[in-house]
Amino acid sequence: MAVSTMTTAIEAVDGGDVVYVGGFGFAQPFSAVHELIRQGVSDLHVIRSSGGVLLDQLVGAGCVSETTIAHCWNAVGPTPTSAFRRAAEDGVPRPITVEEHGLGNLVLRLFAGARRLPFVPAGPVESTGQFENQSFSGKFSEVTFDGDSHYVMEPLNPDVSIIHVPRADERGNAQLTGARAEIKHGAMAADTLLVTTEEVVSSEQIQDTPDETVVPGFMVDHVVESPGGAHPSGVLGCYGRDIDYLEHYGEVTGSLDDFEAYLDEWVYGVSDRAEYLEAVRASGFAEVSP
Amino acid sequence: MAVSTMTTAIEAVDGGDVVYVGGFGFAQPFSAVHELIRQGVSDLHVIRSSGGVLLDQLVGAGCVSETTIAHCWNAVGPTPTSAFRRAAEDGVPRPITVEEHGLGNLVLRLFAGARRLPFVPAGPVESTGQFENQSFSGKFSEVTFDGDSHYVMEPLNPDVSIIHVPRADERGNAQLTGARAEIKHGAMAADTLLVTTEEVVSSEQIQDTPDETVVPGFMVDHVVESPGGAHPSGVLGCYGRDIDYLEHYGEVTGSLDDFEAYLDEWVYGVSDRAEYLEAVRASGFAEVSP
Amino acid sequence: MSDPEPTQREQLLYTAAQEFRDESTVFTGFHWPVVAARVARKLHAPNLTSVFEAGIVYRGTSETLPTSTTEINAFDGNTDMYGNSIDTLHTFLKSGHLDRAAIDVSNVDRFGNVNTTVIGDYDDPSVRLPGPGGANDIATHAEDLTLICGSADPERYQDRVSYVSSPGHIDGDGSREAAGFEPGTGPSKLITPLGTFRFDETGRTRLDRLVPGATVADAREMTGWPIEDGDHEALPAPDADELAVVREVLEEAADRNYAAIRP
Amino acid sequence: MSDPEPTQREQLLYTAAQEFRDESTVFTGFHWPVVAARVARKLHAPNLTSVFEAGIVYRGTSETLPTSTTEINAFDGNTDMYGNSIDTLHTFLKSGHLDRAAIDVSNVDRFGNVNTTVIGDYDDPSVRLPGPGGANDIATHAEDLTLICGSADPERYQDRVSYVSSPGHIDGDGSREAAGFEPGTGPSKLITPLGTFRFDETGRTRLDRLVPGATVADAREMTGWPIEDGDHEALPAPDADELAVVREVLEEAADRNYAAIRP
Secondary structure, X not given: OOEOOHHHHHOOOOOOOEEEEOOOOEOOOHHHHHHHHHHOOOOEEEEEEEOHHHHHHHHHOOOEEEEEXXXXXXXXXXXXXXXXXXXXXXXXXXXXXXEEOOHHHHHHHHHHHHOOOOOEEOOOOOOOHHHHOHHHHHHEEEEEEOXXXXXXXXXXXXXXXXXXXXXXXXXXXXXXXXXXXXXXXXXXXXXXXXXXXXEEEOHHHHHHOHHHEEEOHHHOOEEEEOOOXXXXXXXXXXXXXXXXXXXHHHHHOOOHHHHHHHHHHHHHOOOOHHHHHHHHHHOOOOOOOO | OOEOOHHHHHOOOOOOOEXXXXXXXXXXXXXXXXXXXXXXXXXXXXXXXXXXXXXXXXXXXXXXEEEEEEEOOEOOOOEOOHHHHHHHHHOOOOOOEEEEOOHHHHHHHHHHHHOOOOOEEOOOOOOOHHHHOHHHHHHEXXXXXXXXXXXXXXXXXXXXXXXXXXXXXXXXXXXXXXXXXXXXXXXXXXXXXXXXXXXXXXXXXXXXXXXXXXXXXXXXXXXXXXXXXXXXXXXXXXXXXXXHHHHHHHHHOOOHHHHHHHHXXXXXXXXXXXXXXXXXXXXXXXXXXX | OOOOOOOHHXXXXXXXXXXXXXXXXXXXXXXXXXXXXXXXXXXXXXXXXXXXXXXEEEEOOOOOOOOOOOOHHHHOOOEEXXXXXXXXHHHHHHOOOOOEEEEEOOOXXXXXXXXXXXXXXXXXXXXXXOOOOOHHHHHHHOOOEEEEOXXXXXXXXXXXXXXXXXXXXXXXXXHHHHXXXXXXXXXXXEEOOOEEEEEOOOOOEEEEEEOOOOOXXXXXXXXXXXXXXXXXXXXXXXXXXXXXXXXXXXXXXXXXXXXXXXX | OOOOOOOHHHHHHHHHHOOOOOOOEEEEOOOHHHHHHHHHHHHOOOOOEEEEOOOEEEEOOOOOOOOOOOOHHHHOOXXXXXXXXXXXXXXXXXXXXXOEEEEEOOOEEOOOOEOOOEEEOOOXXXXXXXXXXXXXXXXXXXOOEEEEOOOOOXXXXXXXXXXXXXXXXXXXXXXXXXXXXXXXXXXXXXXXXXXXXXXXXOOOEEEEEEOOOOOHHHHXXXXXXXXXXXXXXXXXXXXXXXXXXXXXXXXXXXXXXXXXXXX
């Protein structure tokens, strides 16, 4: 383990990988995702609790062929995520499959992956769309326990997980405050774990607040310092959600052309996070300082 | 929910109840257990990860008929817990059953209880004593998943759980720092939850540090302020383990008569925790201040 | 001088706010439930606790209205607990400690089933909607569930949704229980811009109360559901002070980019 | 003037300390492993990370030697993470991120099975022992597991334990894998006061190295196990500086009420 550049860390993701991307409405690894897009990684199977604008961008950039999610929209408004819709409805720029689960079942599958359990019981699912839809009905297997029939689900174990945190040390000990959603389980379920952080702090600082450590350094493969890396989502204690930017995103990505113009401006048109944040500032959006 | 006296809170425990008692080598609810002994509750089925001196006292006082544990000894030394041994070996003062699990399986059963899952997969157990011992072999049920045979275990859902924490507010929001062991799951698995706390703090203080909340107030039935309530185990940030007291305990409880003299002096001989702590101080053991 | 009569939306929020009692704990879904809970907090429920799917236990009244249930910064300082999604979607929903749950519904049927997933074929949809998130779990496990539909558009009210994103009473007549759901769970109430419905013992909607001025015929037209004629007590309308609070919260929502608020 | 020759116990701790490499992560069981890890920390492994079952990830060298793996106050200030027992006993043990595990054994057989539960009948024991705790999980899942037996008493070494508290290679010859354990898991080494053993491909102990001065006959007598004659390289003994560190740690252990240290 050593502190890596974003370029090096994202090179750990191969085309075709199953990738869990952390964060819920907060602490989303946007800077890592932009680098994935710039590196042109393709055919990813993205697991995410709340797909959101982040998944919308990955899908719209053509990086994704499969998704396993509980929902996908722009939480500000709320408004639809148009690139996700174009891919699901029209196969543009590429077709995607959507394996939809209730969030509770999805987080249990990540829990089972993180804890290396062979399966985990599902909630009642019969008669729901998640169960009846043929494209993933095989995900629920029937077992008999104590005379009753139950459904169980297989664990999710991503090839690579990417999470964003406010603090990590050079050893990879990564700390998070605020709601945890399923981030710890998504991180711990992976073969390879990338952590992007607002700040690389001293090991002494980590050892002063060990309650906040969400994954220990020995599980982490790359730590990347990426201040402002979660914009436009917020990071508790660092900066808030940039709701004007997110509303703007919804407004300017409604058509394919407009979406591509967005990528040209905000992803392909900048070489790294510092340039992106400079563009955020120059366009009158939030001042992001970790 | 309101702040209760220890007497009232412990009256929530009925003879024959399944009771989870929290804490591992730390944050053990000794003051609550002493009140259980004074109230003469009997036939308890006690679930505890690490039985320890706490379980030894409950068993020795005749409160217990069943135990579900991963081990039981005096962590200082380590030395045997003699009352537990007398009950298991000779049925003195009452016979107990010991359902032994590897700690990992035990904590998963509490997890399944806390999350209201119908069952949870066990680790490989065939050929182990925990599996082959007839008295609880029925705890492992075979199911087939993905062509392979697996064992699953039923959840543990105590009638009452008792945990000790450094801080809670009047609403019952209970906070813990340091290693969490299985305390959160043991607490959340219960029908009735009793929290003893070093200090009842303001709700503002809780809301300043919500990351530390281990159970929300709406799950808690009684909060009892009990400074020094975990002695002789420690509470991080409050006081350390009293290793001299624990060594002394091992030395003076080797025989049944000596054990009963211990109870007379330290449990029956005091009316509450304040008197107990005064006796601790007067006997030259640690000064315990929350 | 502001209009003393509430608009449909103002009345809806006022009605929905009554679901959030002081000192109670409510699993509060995304969108209108969050806004209605804020009205309640300001009107009568200063110690309302809201549980949100990402792990937040929020009590009191935060300085700003959050844009969604995951905008942590907006709640920070008014949270009793930062937990995780297994706490909220499994323990809290299933352990019987919540007083109620409330979710936003945009396509709902007579049985309280909600479709937030697709219009058309699942694998080749004409419209791909966002999906249910934690609303699926709330609808699966909650024991006293209120559905809030913010729109009076008849297209929002189906006879039977084609895809059950969040389960109601399925096809009624015990089919929910037969599918393995716990008895006693599922939607108990639906709040609409024209009035409130309860789910009867067959799992179908039954009109309960109408908003002032609305008729049974209006409700029938909006929903397309069979509704018997009869007298229905009118829902209370907000008084002037209450209405001012509702409007204040709606202004906050506009300031925080709530899309539905836009003219 | 202190004795320049190590006692059996000092040699054992010095030998065991070599298992704890700098910059490595070791699931560290109760008792002798904690003491040996402290010797390693002071000798050659200042950045050793120990994982303990209650959820502690401890790196560096704490001011005091803990009386057990759960005496949090003794580690506080040197912990990278306070997690929980599902993190440690499931994720950490099974995800392949640990370099090694080490547990204390007091009744061990040729196959590395450990009995810490009962002597005699389970339901009517002549001696009830404490039970395995997390050592069961470590023995179940760890991939490079070192067993440390602190006693040279022949009664501690069995042909086959009557109760498997923590599984070794069961009855050898693939029986562990046949019982459902992952290939590659289970004990790989046993450290005793007279020397070290490795587990061969049949799952049985094979004498590896002897402590200075011990003979094959001594090892055979202590264990009762069949041990072939042959040359065995001697384990390195501590030099004077190293021995001083071992003795310093043993003094700490005495100060912290370690019972086995008592004369």
